[in-house]
Amino acid sequence: MGPAHLKLILLFIISLLIPGEKAIGGDIDYLVENLQSSNRQTRLSAVEELGRIREDKAVNALLNLVITKAEDWRIKIRAVRLLGEIADPRVSEMLVKIFNDPFLNNECPAMKWNTAVALGKDFNKGSRAVDSLIDALNYNNLLVREAAIQSLGEIGDSMAVPFLIPALKDKSFAIKFSTIKALGNIGDPQAIPFLKQIAENDNDPYIKGEALLVLKKFSLVSD
Template sequence: MTMHGSTIAADSFTAKLIAGLRHPRPDIAEHCAWILGEQKEQYAVPALCQTIQERLWDVDVAAAAVAALGKIGDPQALPALQFALQHGAARVRVEVVAALRQLHTPQADAVLRDIAEHDPLASIRDQALRALQKGR
């Protein structure tokens, strides 16, 4: 399995977790995303981004993938986070705000400002505003 120009063994624990993101049982996919986030597994960033694109309708899985990307903190996740923000349920958007706080980039701050001004839910707008005021 090749990711970010590096190779990981197909039978490695990380590879199995990444494969688990595609599992048809949402609880298994969600748990795999959670573990990848806890391990801050950089190799998983593309697969987690893909999970958001493909399973945004599955709120628990999408929220777990977004949360994992936040824990990993890779700025390459920004396009997937923006996609989740535009198309995701409120629970997913809450996780997007938390994830953006972890990216530490001017682009993430710009997205947080946009959320603070335009999200349809006041609670999410407030969360984004608090994230900006704390300086992340």
């Protein structure tokens, strides 16, 4: 284990012991420098620490890393997921831009669906994230669509309900199941008649069962 790894471990321990303290600027600079390391694990460790710090300089470093084409896609995805935990509308807006940027996502669909997952936080209610995830319901990529549905459910914005309802007729089990759960999480009563149709008429017992569970949340089905 080299000195770079040892210092990263020390910074991590300090951040655990003193969570309320902001990182010293020099430490952030050191972590940003490590993003340029040829060692993948060193870069990943720096990403993890910058994600914990959440100061503007650290956030900007993570955003710059995500749009760096030459970076390992697994490291970029980890940065995206960490950015998604930050309840800052500026960060959410940048994630929306990343999500909608075809040049960042064409070669790596996993980037797009992980960005969709990162946007699925309740603090994004009423933001452009909802609009972008709604648009993603029409994508061809099944994983992106499923992630968008799940994230809309996590956000809980009723605006998404009319756009989710058509997915109840999708041929994919995963899409239908995720849509039912998302509608249950949102809890908007306009979904009730459509969920009742699924509960009464769908041929798949698991789909019917999930619809019944969601309807119970609406207090329409007795135990």
